[in-house]
Amino acid sequence: MESSYEYGFVKMDDESFDRLSTFVTREYGIKLPISKKSMLESRLNKKVKSLGLDSYKTFLDYLFSKEGMQAEVFNVIDLITTNKTDFFREAAHFQFLTQDFLPRYQQEYNRNALKIWSAGCSTGEEPYTLVMALEEYRRRHPELTYSLLASDISLRVIQTAFQGIYTMDRVENIPMEMKRTYFMRSKTDADLVRVKPQYRNKIQYKRINLMDDQYSLSREDYDMIFCRNVLIYFDKQVQERVLRKFCGHLRRGGLLFLGHSESIMGMSLPLKQVRPTVYQVTT
Numbered sequence: 476m477e478s479s480y481e482y483g484f485v486k487m488d489d490e491s492f493d494r495l496s497t498f499v500t501r502e503y504g505i506k507l508p509i510s511k512k513s514m515l516e517s518r519l520n521k522k523v524k525s526l527g528l529d530s531y532k533t534f535l536d537y538l539f540s541k542e543g544m545q546a547e548v549f550n551v552i553d554l555i556t557t558n559k560t561d562f563f564r565e566a567a568h569f570q571f572l573t574q575d576f577l578p579r580y581q582q583e584y585n586r587n588a589l590k591i592w593s594a595g596c597s598t599g600e601e602p603y604t605l606v607m608a609l610e611e612y613r614r615r616h617p618e619l620t621y622s623l624l625a626s627d628i629s630l631r632v633i634q635t636a637f638q639g640i641y642t643m644d645r646v647e648n649i650p651m652e653m654k655r656t657y658f659m660r661s662k663t664d665a666d667l668v669r670v671k672p673q674y675r676n677k678i679q680y681k682r683i684n685l686m687d688d689q690y691s692l693s694r695e696d697y698d699m700i701f702c703r704n705v706l707i708y709f710d711k712q713v714q715e716r717v718l719r720k721f722c723g724h725l726r727r728g729g730l731l732f733l734g735h736s737e738s739i740m741g742m743s744l745p746l747k748q749v750r751p752t753v754y755q756v757t758t
């Protein structure tokens with residue numbers, strides 16, 4: 476029989492790939508076509524070896540045991556998810572929010588205490604961008620207050636977001652004045668900055684699997700949901716299910732922001748498009 480262990484690299488057999496991808500898609504919505512096999516193999520290799528195992532079959536037998544599900548499933552999800560993100564990613568969204576939408580929304584719906592949810596927040600750049608955009612807006616509209624919920628399936632990224640520590644290259648595109656206002660430099664490492672505590676405190680974190688039947692959040696309570704570049708990993712049916720749940724958590728007139736390559740086309744949802752990839756609840 477062909478060995479699955481070659482030069483210290485554990486090869487993934489097709490059956491193991493099927494077992495793992497079926498589990499990940501069912502539990503977390505993330506599609507894993509066969510073209511992702513080598514990506515999966517290389518991301519999980521270190522983990523398999525660190526457990527002293529020499530095949531994916533034995534690794535999955537362990538992972539799907541009661542013990543493995545408790546000890547390892549979180550680590551595996553951390554390794555499988557794609558967490559690419561940036562400060563001020565798709566900047567047009569934040570411009571539209573603060574320059575166009577918010578003044579109207581505050582008046583029309585008499586809302587001065589916003590509740591915003593960043594669903595699939597990754598390492599925190601999206602919710603911290605919202606803090607910066609809203610704080611800048613508050614200079615002109617001090618009557619506005621806000622609270623931010625940031626959630627993700629991966630505990631590793633939530634921890635990074637909570638800490639709010641970034642390398643210099645991550646913040647290089649933020650204007651200098653804003654960097655001074657919202658970040659402080661590390662005293663021990665010239666390459667690190669940290670979001671100031673008064674701005675870190677604006678965000679609450681929660682681990683939420685968007686595949687769950689219900690989210691433990693109040694209904695019709697959010698003014699805005701940002702779920703950008705997350706649904707792209709799900710198939711169309713799962714996307715529609717998640718979006719329907721989001722609609723139930725948005726207030727009348729509230730907004731849903733999706734990523735640049737995501738859309739609600741072909742879905743029957745109580746949403747109307749107000750900008751590219753920005754939708755408003757119609758009910």
Ligand SMILES: C[S@@+](CC[C@H](N)C(=O)[O-])C[C@H]1O[C@@H](n2cnc3c(N)ncnc32)[C@H](O)[C@@H]1O
Nearest residue numbers: 503556558559560595597628684685703704705
């Ligand atoms: C590419 S990042 C997007 C980050 C940010 N929203 C942005 O646009 O820059 C996608 C995030 O979705 C999260 N994710 C994937 N599947 C998820 C699920 N089932 N429930 C919650 N979050 C999920 C991943 O862990 C990852 O951090």
